[in-house]
Amino acid sequence: MHKPFPRPIDKPRKRAAAQLYLTDTPKLPVTIILFTADNITAERCFCLAPKQRKSTKRALRTSTLPQHKVLTLLGESKDSSNGMSETRNMDGHVANGSTNGVRTLRNGKRPFLIGVSGGTASGKSTVCKRIMEKLGIDNVAYMQRQVVCISQDSFYRELNEEEKVRALKGNFNFDHPDAFNNELLHQTLVDILHGQSCEIPVYDYCTHSSSGERFSTIYPADVVLVEGILVFYIPQIRNLFHMKLFVDTDSDLRLARRVLRDIKDRGRDLDHVLNQYTMYVKPAFEEFCLPTKKFADVIIPRGADNTVAIDLIVQHIKDLLNNQVAVPLPVSPTSNQFSSYSGDSSPASPRRNPADGHFKTPH
Numbered sequence: 318m319h320k321p322f323p324r325p326i327d328k329p330r331k332r333a334a335a336q337l338y339l340t341d342t343p344k345l346p347v348t349i350i351l352f353t354a355d356n357i358t359a360e361r362c363f364c365l366a367p368k369q370r371k372s373t374k375r376a377l378r379t380s381t382l383p384q385h386k387v388l389t390l391l392g393e394s395k396d397s398s399n400g401m402s403e404t405r406n407m408d409g410h411v412a413n414g415s416t417n418g419v420r421t422l423r424n425g426k427r428p429f430l431i432g433v434s435g436g437t438a439s440g441k442s443t444v445c446k447r448i449m450e451k452l453g454i455d456n457v458a459y460m461q462r463q464v465v466c467i468s469q470d471s472f473y474r475e476l477n478e479e480e481k482v483r484a485l486k487g488n489f490n491f492d493h494p495d496a497f498n499n500e501l502l503h504q505t506l507v508d509i510l511h512g513q514s515c516e517i518p519v520y521d522y523c524t525h526s527s528s529g530e531r532f533s534t535i536y537p538a539d540v541v542l543v544e545g546i547l548v549f550y551i552p553q554i555r556n557l558f559h560m561k562l563f564v565d566t567d568s569d570l571r572l573a574r575r576v577l578r579d580i581k582d583r584g585r586d587l588d589h590v591l592n593q594y595t596m597y598v599k600p601a602f603e604e605f606c607l608p609t610k611k612f613a614d615v616i617i618p619r620g621a622d623n624t625v626a627i628d629l630i631v632q633h634i635k636d637l638l639n640n641q642v643a644v645p646l647p648v649s650p651t652s653n654q655f656s657s658y659s660g661d662s663s664p665a666s667p668r669r670n671p672a673d674g675h676f677k678t679p680h
């Protein structure tokens with residue numbers, strides 16, 4: 318079990334590089350993460366006024382102060398070493414005691430990222446749901462979940478007017494890698510790996526768009542499941558995963574399930590589903606999704622029906638949460654123009670992929 322926030326600052330001599338994560342919404346708390354040579358060692362949330370945000374950011378940008386000094390600078394009360402004691406904001410107000418309810422990471426370790434891929438309607442979301450159920454996560458409050466799940470579908474890119482018209486007629490290829498905002502997905506995963514809370518767009522399959530106003534918040538979690546048809550396609554994204562699962566379900570069964578689901582949940586009629594399937598979904602599956610199966614560490618035949626595979630994965634996650642499994646660093650992109658992720662704080666040498674460094678769809 319992770320220790321309650323705030324954790325004792327037990328090694329004040331360690332030098333800390335502080336990083337301040339700002340959200341665009343002034344009312345939300347900011348998160349300050351203290352990195353030391355070996356890992357993230359502390360995380361705090363503060364409610365700062367806009368002016369204070371600016372000056373704090375400036376002060377922390379080049380900070381290599383000892384941790385206790387950084388926390389003093391931030392205005393945290395000295396008696397915060399007690400597990401549930403209060404945390405003071407910069408303006409002197411008492412915060413709610415535990416990062417406004419946001420949990421800290423398992424012993425300050427980086428989150429473990431699991432990619433879950435497979436064809437449309439293969440059961441990716443259902444497999445993730447089963448994993449969460451078996452871990453008992455679905456009964457835990459969002460902010461406190463040790464395991465969370467996000468979908469690549471939240472990262473479909475905005476369409477222009479002409480594309481929207483085509484999409485409404487079933488004439489747009491949503492199964493091509495370029496249909497996604499891959500930079501945003503990549504940056505979100507990088508932020509997640511840094512233990513940061515993220516806001517991800519809420520996607521609407523009926524309008525083929527994200528509203529631009531509705532977001533769901535992903536709070537720091539120890540294990541993050543990321544499911545989607547093409548999560549292993551772009552090397553820079555694929556290489557961020559510590560573990561890769563591929564859900565392998567018979568294609569007739571997938572089509573049958575997709576027809577029912579798209580009519581029931583996604584506002585489609587039979588013609589629309591079948592046309593889109595034959596014109597785009599099936600060819601793109603063969604060209605882009607299926608070839609990524611070879612990157613999987615575990616292939617799950619029959620998806621959620623495969624309880625043996627799911628139980629093994631659940632056991633592995635439990636071992637991880639109990640710290641019985643060493644977490645390797647994911648491969649860090651070498652010269653990625655979009656990335657600020659540098660998984661360089663561990664002595665483990667990352668496996669390099671020769672395709673890294675070019676953040677575009679590798680046709």
Ligand SMILES: Nc1ncnc2c1ncn2[C@@H]1O[C@H](COP(=O)(O)OP(=O)(O)O)[C@@H](O)[C@H]1O
Nearest residue numbers: 436437438439440441442443444574578621622
């Ligand atoms: N093992 C299963 N048995 C019966 N129905 C399933 C099974 N797995 C998934 N489904 C159903 O098939 C549809 C697609 O499953 P889903 O998990 O959403 O697939 P994906 O996330 O891969 O698109 C959903 O309606 C889901 O309820």
Ligand SMILES: Nc1ccn([C@@H]2O[C@H](COP(=O)(O)O)[C@@H](O)[C@H]2O)c(=O)n1
Nearest residue numbers: 436437438470491492522525545546598
């Ligand atoms: N506006 C959209 C966006 C996506 N799709 C289809 O969704 C499939 C991916 O989601 P799964 O849950 O099935 O993995 C993909 O095959 C797209 O064709 C859509 O129809 N409309």
